[in-house]
Amino acid sequence: MHERRETHVAAPPSVVWGCVADLGGPHGWYAANTLWRLRFALDRAVGGPGRRPRPLRPLRLGDPVDGWVVSGLEPGRRLTLTSWQRLPGTAVLTYEVLADPDGGPGARLVQHLLWRPHGLRGRLLWAAELPAHVLVMRAMLRGAAREAQRRAGPEGRV
Structure with missing residues (x-):
């Protein structure tokens, strides 16, 4: 199952990339940060790794980013x-x-969000979370775009 969203950002690609590269950790997720923290706490409660903070340096393959790991990286x-x-x-x-x-x-x-369900439980989870999930993912995309525009300033430049 795949979702794709996109938006135009009135900021240079380098500034937009800076916001993407800052995801998680102290910068948060640009939306629903309290929900993300709750999600990671629930994950830890059921035996998962929970939240593993990201490093305070540029990301590299294999780095943790809260409840995620960097599995692909093309800087910029x-x-x-x-x-x-x-x-x-x-x-x-x-x-x-x-x-x-x-x-x-x-x-x-x-x-892009790709969900590869494992069996019926995975499909049911997708269906149960879909309404809230769509709102959160849209808000994250818009939040990252707003932050890039803020960083670029009123003229759309750094």
Whole structure:
């Protein structure tokens, strides 16, 4: 099961990438941070790893990012996180930063979420979480875009 969202960001791709590269840890998830903390606490309560803080340096493959691990990284372009949480399936979250296709000054921020359910429990979890999940993922994308625009300043530049 795959979801894809994208938005235009009135900021240079380098600034948008900075926001993507800051996901988790002290910067949070740009939306629903309390829900994320609750999710990681519940994961720990059921025997999962819970929240493992990200390093305070640029990310590298294999680094923890709260309840995720960096499984793909193309600096300036793409960050892929795979969930470490105890789930009946595998969740993979990817953010891509693309130059504006029309050659404009902004960027495109693309969010992909892939869920590979393990059996009926995985499918039921997806169905049960879908309404709240869609709202949270949309809010995360919009929040990251807002933060990039804030960092770029009123002229859309650093």
